[in-house]
Amino acid sequence: MKNKSNLFAHLKSDFASGLVVFLVALPLCLGIAMASGAPLFSGIIAGVVGGIVVGYFSSSSLSVSGPAAGLTAIVLTAITDLGAFDVFLTAVFIAGLIQLILGFAKAGSISNYFPTNVIEGMLAGIGIIIILKQLPHAFGYDKDFEGDQAFLQNDGGNTFTALFDIFNYLQLGAIVITLISMSILIAWDKVPFLKRMKLIPGALIAVVLGVVLNEIFMISGSKLAIGNEHLVSLPIPSTFQEFKSIIVTPNFAAVTNTKVWIVAFTIAIVASIETLLSIEAADRMDVQKRYTDTNIELKAQGIGNVVSSLLGGLPLTSVIVRTSANSNSGAKSKMSTIIHGFLLLVSVLAIPFVLNKIPLATLAAVLILVGYKLAKPSIFIHFWNKGKYQFIPFIATLLAVVFLDLLKGVALGIFISIIFILKGNLKRAYNFRKENYESGDVIHIDLAQEVSFLNKAAIKQTLNDIPEKSKVIIDAKDTVYIAHDILDLIHEFKTIKAVDKKIKVKLKGFKDAYELENSDDSNNHVTFEHYYDAAKRVMVKKPIGDEIDF
Known part of the structure; x- marks a missing residue:
């Protein structure tokens, strides 16, 4: 001692x-x-x-x-x-x-x-x-x-x-x-x-x-x-x-x-x-x-x-x-x-x-x-x-x-503190920005540093409430961890629900280091689908970079 x-x-x-x-x-x-x-x-x-x-x-x-x-x-x-x-x-x-x-x-x-x-x-x-x-x-x-x-x-x-x-x-x-x-x-x-x-x-x-x-x-x-x-x-x-x-x-x-x-x-x-x-x-x-x-x-x-x-x-x-x-x-x-x-x-x-x-x-x-x-x-x-x-x-x-x-x-x-932490985490998992909540608006959803399965319900509700023909930017450039549940949710929204509702989606920051290292693209440009597939294979470490424009 x-x-x-x-x-x-x-x-x-x-x-x-x-x-x-x-x-x-x-x-x-x-x-x-x-x-x-x-x-x-x-x-x-x-x-x-x-x-x-x-x-x-x-x-x-x-x-x-x-x-x-x-x-x-x-x-x-x-x-x-x-x-x-x-x-x-x-x-x-x-x-x-x-x-x-x-x-x-x-x-x-x-x-x-x-x-x-x-x-x-x-x-x-x-x-x-x-x-x-x-x-x-x-x-x-x-x-x-x-x-x-x-x-x-x-x-x-x-x-x-x-x-x-x-x-x-x-x-x-x-x-x-x-x-x-x-x-x-x-x-x-x-x-x-x-x-x-x-x-x-x-x-x-x-x-x-x-x-x-x-x-x-x-x-x-x-x-x-x-x-x-x-x-x-x-x-x-x-x-x-x-x-x-x-x-x-x-x-x-x-x-x-x-x-x-x-x-x-x-x-x-x-x-x-x-x-x-x-x-x-x-x-x-x-x-x-x-x-x-x-x-x-x-x-x-x-x-x-x-x-x-x-x-x-x-x-x-x-x-x-x-x-x-x-x-x-x-x-x-x-x-x-x-x-x-x-x-x-x-x-x-x-x-x-x-x-x-x-x-x-x-x-x-x-x-x-x-x-x-x-x-x-x-x-x-x-x-x-x-x-x-x-x-x-x-x-x-x-x-x-x-x-x-x-x-x-x-x-x-400690129990009350944990409740407050979870409540704060649910609120701060993403920042929702818009001018008017109407068709055709540009809606910004900025993900926080960590987005866990606890945030799934709130993000799901937000995506479901986006009106038809809107333009949505989901930004993960500051995110260091994102749960696979959230990736599934975003992938489903982009490939199915957004298409049905004629919503244009721009994903920023969804690029994985594993894909980046193995990419043949001279511009190191990886689509969300590539990122999503990679993320399903390995634990997400740090989403970085941009993806597509409207």
Whole structure:
């Protein structure tokens, strides 16, 4: 794998951004593990592996990997169906091997076909989800787990009902800490003096101040004090035996279980698609406009999932929320991703009791600003100004991501984009020019660069509507590909229908390179019939030259 050099070239900015990503990733790893029905530490293990292992092997400068909210439903169902977590880890191990095979098979190139407006719609949708999901935490209502992105929630409610429930569970201390944290984060981006303090991220100051304030509230017996249910909740092993029990290894005896293989393929495909989408998004956010080798990324993800499974961790993908936080914090290279992984590892081993003092309200403030930067009003204005063919796929993707899920949203956006492409192709396959649509008119039909079978119906209708005794020029001088279906149609029109309706036809640009090379005509003049016969024998490469006059 490449891109291993200069990891320490931007250590100052990368350490600061890695610290921010660590603060964001910690509760997300725990929340996703909880929602997946897996041991809490399996989420932390996946976060550590995603940061250190995937971060090292990946060629992406900004992408951050870890346990993904998009896999929670799959993981929860799989653990239940397979009956044991160690059997599930076997499926994760196999999924990693499948991703390695996909990487060597260069399956990552599929990401080149994701339209920009769909990727931007996905990012804006994720931004809105982050804001909507973090608002309850900002007000002290922490019933929904950290990292949840689903519109429909496990308790039977949804994202909007949770917002209304806020008013029944207001926690004044959480609101105070959220407002102070938000003020610090905004000031850190706006005040020139603070902006120069790149080594100390605003998020760290906000977290430290949040912890200190809550400790003061608790010591003073204030009603503003935030209880443990509103703080980060990292399990603390009290004995070596408890710590040792955290590491669960795959049960390879289950490798013959058909269900294990079904789960493995499901995880591999879903995780790979989510990773490719996240990588495409990361490249869009990169101010240096670097491009990631997606085939290397699939290999890195495969290695990551193999290692994570061997250590008892959840399956992982490249994750947009953490990647966005990394980009917004000023990361310059993948060293920030690796640093975040090391910080997760060291902190959960050395200072878990300190981490458990962090208010979720402070982390909500950090994530709300991340969400805002992903879904800024200027992005909506930008695509609105680009016209409906850009805006409609963008807004459809956004809404589907918010109300359905990421993969369904992207699939819908791509589907609408393809419909628009086909519609545009049908319209632009030829240009129809005339002064008056009456008998005797000279009618120009200029074919586009590519004319496929999809254009057959439109061209057929146009030719059928040409009045008797007209003069028609069908010009293919700019055409580089024309389907045989269209050649058949034009040949039939010229030799039969045009004769019946006394229409004079001039064909321009219908000359084939194969016929030209073998022509005995000193003027290199080939009739349409010659061209048509040649084109029926070989794939049309480039129609060139003129044919006949009226």
